[in-house]
Amino acid sequence: MSSTYNPIRLGVVGLGRAFALSAPAISSHSGIDLVAAAEPNRAHREAFTKAFHGDTYADIQTMLDEADIEAVYISTPHGLHKEHALTAIEAGKHVLVEKPMTIPLADATEMIKAAEQAGVTLIVGPSHSFDGPVALAEKLIKSGEIGRVRMIHAFYATDFLYRPRTSAELSTDLGGGVVFSQAVHQVDLVRRLAGKPAQRVTARTGGAWDSERPTEGAYSMLIDFEDELFASLTYSGYAHFDGDRLMGDISELGTPKSPDTGETARQKLTTVANEADFKTSRGFVSLESCPKADTHEHFGQVFVFGDLGDLRLTPTGVEVHNIKGCAFHEAPFRTSRAEVFDTLFEAVRNRVLPLQDGYWGRASLEICHALLASEASKDTTSLSHQHN
Amino acid sequence: MSSTYNPIRLGVVGLGRAFALSAPAISSHSGIDLVAAAEPNRAHREAFTKAFHGDTYADIQTMLDEADIEAVYISTPHGLHKEHALTAIEAGKHVLVEKPMTIPLADATEMIKAAEQAGVTLIVGPSHSFDGPVALAEKLIKSGEIGRVRMIHAFYATDFLYRPRTSAELSTDLGGGVVFSQAVHQVDLVRRLAGKPAQRVTARTGGAWDSERPTEGAYSMLIDFEDELFASLTYSGYAHFDGDRLMGDISELGTPKSPDTGETARQKLTTVANEADFKTSRGFVSLESCPKADTHEHFGQVFVFGDLGDLRLTPTGVEVHNIKGCAFHEAPFRTSRAEVFDTLFEAVRNRVLPLQDGYWGRASLEICHALLASEASKDTTSLSHQHN
Structure with a gap:
């Protein structure tokens, strides 16, 4: 190229x-x-x-x-x-x-x-879902490396809700909150690993746990895919626990973190006079000030369980666990x-x-809406835009 | 005492x-x-x-x-x-x-x-649910350390299904499989941390992925508790990935593990001529040959998310994560x-x-049955034995 x-x-x-x-x-x-x-x-x-x-x-x-x-x-x-x-x-x-x-x-x-x-x-x-390790995992799955995929598990905890936000970003109707901003990532990558259409969603969301930030900040959901494959996805953007601790202290953006010295978004927010100005200041300033990744981006813990082995995604590649032990496959890295x-x-x-075309994006978006609908109805929500 | x-x-x-x-x-x-x-x-x-x-x-x-x-x-x-x-x-x-x-x-x-x-x-x-860190976490929660508890997350992956089994242990009707043997643990400890009655269960099980061992070997479930607290629990007993890797290479029994040298249950089972005899040989032989724990037992990853902080359970105690950072509370250890x-x-x-009296045990058992019922109906199952 x-x-x-x-x-x-x-x-x-x-x-x-x-x-x-x-x-x-x-x-x-x-x-x-x-x-x-x-x-x-x-x-x-x-x-x-x-x-x-x-x-x-x-x-x-x-x-x-x-x-x-x-x-x-x-x-x-x-x-x-x-x-x-x-x-x-x-x-x-x-x-x-x-x-x-x-x-x-x-x-x-x-x-x-x-x-x-x-x-x-x-x-x-x-x-x-574009992350190198996700693409590599998909390739390993398609090659038959772990046999039939049976179950997927994804878990991530961040302080997403305390990063500087506009008012729209704190209003679910306007696409704010973790459902449209974060679940969409987790759903996207899980769908890529599942490799088949989703059918139903059952979910619970945590909304407005903090009345100052009245939108969804956490969720757990079960997704049924075709052929009895199921996935569990859990996320908290209210978290005090930093999910990057489970990822070798590599941030979501692929940058190294020092878990005991870094200032958290919650701490930082308490020192900010005007959240909107702070938000603007995080826009594009120079190439030099953009986060520079040493590894791939990631979205927390992701496990894929198959008949012949399991995959664990890391910020640098994919671990394959099977009866012979664990083998690490590196995902070539250029930039995030x-x-x-x-x-x-x-x-x-x-x-x-x-x-990840328009149909793909709509299918992930539908699951985000289903997540909210399932919480609202306390029932399972069927999907109808997953085949195209 | x-x-x-x-x-x-x-x-x-x-x-x-x-x-x-x-x-x-x-x-x-x-x-x-x-x-x-x-x-x-x-x-x-x-x-x-x-x-x-x-x-x-x-x-x-x-x-x-x-x-x-x-x-x-x-x-x-x-x-x-x-x-x-x-x-x-x-x-x-x-x-x-x-x-x-x-x-x-x-x-x-x-x-x-x-x-x-x-x-x-x-x-x-x-x-x-008796484990020292679970008891300590309950105490911290009751003291208000993390404010109102909002979400609980538990995940564990083992090769449970490949440990030596009797035929009854591979028949769900006779109480075999991971639902009655393993989910009951995870449910028990999550209920203790929730500290309030469960209301509903939505779950998917992985059953008979291995036709030689025709019982449930994996599941994901969502539990609704009173006051909008929810929990997600995921377990695989078919796993090639060893969940103890996420617990500092400490086994479920509190014994240290060397993840790259230990023989897995799957590997061992392939060398066994008679599984029933092998099973019997793992009964009581002498005090010296019983597993000796250095730390508490555990059941994999457990996180409790609250308004003021989060808890992460470890084999030695409980990490409290809050706006000030992370503080570790040790759970005093005698024997497992x-x-x-x-x-x-x-x-x-x-x-x-x-x-953990009879009513308590029945409530956890009811959730195990609800797990199976929810899978069978692909619907949410309501609970009725959780208050006593």
């Missing part, structure tokens, strides 16, 4: 936190030329010009009208994804949209149809999120169908 | 594996004098005489007729618990019966009523299972009501 293969001319919408986490991967990816950005905040635009030497615009429409781009990476707040995706699609651009692709399921369908009609690619990502932009390149240049 | 407090004169029924695991605790407990044993296998009886200098009998009735005992520890196979418990109760003895107390719920009720009518104590144990015999002593001598 060297640059002789004609890199994709990419524009980005939104230079906040999500972009800051992807910027190192984009910057070093030989298949991507990031040439334009649309963002209302001037400081972020200036930082972009400095880092990428691209053109900047105050809004997406101007960027689409003026910039010479083939694809748009949409890293705006959840509530703007649909509008921005449709605008880019109508302009004939390929779209990479952050998860969740949108909040209402009907909007997801509208985005899928629009991309189909326009003949452009729609990819939903980054999400942790490199796989997302590989996928974009392959889809646009080589017409390789992406796994 | 020195011996000047008049130790309890105890008889045991069944000198198999369960007894072998409790023998060190009994032998060193100053409140217990183990003076008699009933067991059909002569080799085990002889080993008992050598170790405990007590009298031995081929059956429980003869022991009850002839031995001077106040209490009976029933460590026979599950299917015999009810008969042996009722026999002991009718003879006016206090009863400590291994978990599960029996299999049919109606039998559990019969045992409870019989003990009440006879005015004797009925305790269900050992189970991992010492707490079970403390409970028996306090109940019989000092009329301290045991937590």
Whole structure:
């Protein structure tokens, strides 16, 4: 995938936190030329010009009208994804949209149809289903390494809810809380490992345990997949226990942590005068200040149990446990999120169908809605958008 | 609890594996004098005489007729618990019966009523709810250390199903499989930490993944407790991954493990000519050959999430994670299972009501049945024996 293969001319919408986490991967990816950005905040635009030497615009429409781009990476707040995706699609651009692709399921369908009609690619990502160890685990499973997959288990504990948040990020209706921001990751990667359609969800959520932050902050769910495969997924974003302790003290972003000296999000938040300003300050400032991963990103403990062996995902690869013992398979690492932009390149240049397309993103989104519906009804929720 | 407090004169029924695991605790407990044993296998009886200098009998009735005992520890196979418990109760003895107390719920009720009518104590144990770190965690919770408890998470992976088994132990109807033998532990300890009645269970089981061992070997379940507390419990007894790796390489029994050199149950089973003989050989042989714990027993990962902090149970104590960081609380250790015999002593001598009484044991048993019922119906199962 060297640059002789004609890199994709990419524009980005939104230079906040999500972009800051992807910027190192984009910057070093030989298949991507990031040439334009649309963002209302001037400081972020200036930082972009400095880092990428691209053109900047105050809004997406101007960027689409003026910039010479083939694809748009949409890293705006959840509530703007649909509008921005449709605008880019109508302009004939390929779209990479952050998860969740949108909040209402009907909007997801509208985005899928629009991309189909326009003949452009729609990819939903980054999400942790792109992580190198997840891709490697999928490959090992498909090769028959652990036989038939029977059960998947995923558990992660973070202080997600205490990272700086906008009010929308603390309102479930607007796509806030851990269901749409975090469950969507866990669901995405579990679905990739399951490799077959989900059927039903039973879940309990912890909502508004902290009345100052009145949205879901934790959940446990059971997912039934076809062929009697089931998965259990548990997450807390209220946690005082740091789930990265179970991952060799590597953060979700693939950076090393010192568990006993690092300041937690909860501690930090108590020292912040204005949460919205603090949030803005975590947007794109410079490539140098973006988190630099030494290993793959991860989403906490993930185990896959099969007839012939089990897989344990780590930030550097996959452990295969079988009757002979434990063998470690390393997942080659370039930058975190490199796989997302590989996928974009392959889809646009080589017409390789992406796994995480619009239908895929809608299926994960449906499970997030089912999680809420199951909690509300205290009953099991059936799924109907998992086959396409 | 020195011996000047008049130790309890105890008889045991069944000198198999369960007894072998409790023998060190009994032998060193100053409140217990183990003076008699009933067991059909002569080799085990002889080993008992050598170790405990007590009298031995081929059956429980003869022991009850002839031995001077106040209490009976029933460590026979599950299917015999009810008969042996009722026999002991009718003879006016206090009863400590291994978990599960029996299999049919109606039998559990019969045992409870019989003990009440006879005015004797009925305790269900050992189970991992007696473990020192579980007791310490309960104490920390009750002291308000982590505020309101919101969510509990438990996960363990073992090769339980490949340890030597009788045919009954591989038949669910006879109380075999991981539901009645292992879920009952996890349920017991989660209930103790929850500290309030359970209401509903939704679960999936993995059954007969290995057609040679046609019983449940794995499960995931969600338990709703009162006040919106919920718990997720996941267990695999088919696992190639050794869950003790997540517990500092300490075995369930509190003994140190070398994960890369120890022979697994699966490996060992392939070298065994007769599984029943192998099973018998793991019964009581001598005190010296019983597993000797350096730390408390454990049942894998257990996390308790509260408003003000989280607890992580370890084989030596409890980590408290809160905004200030992590503080470790050590759980004083004598022998594994010492707490079970403390409970028996306090109940019989000092009329301290045991937590793990017949009603408690029936409530955990009901959840095991609900686990199976939820899998069968693919629906949520309501509970009705959790308040007493």
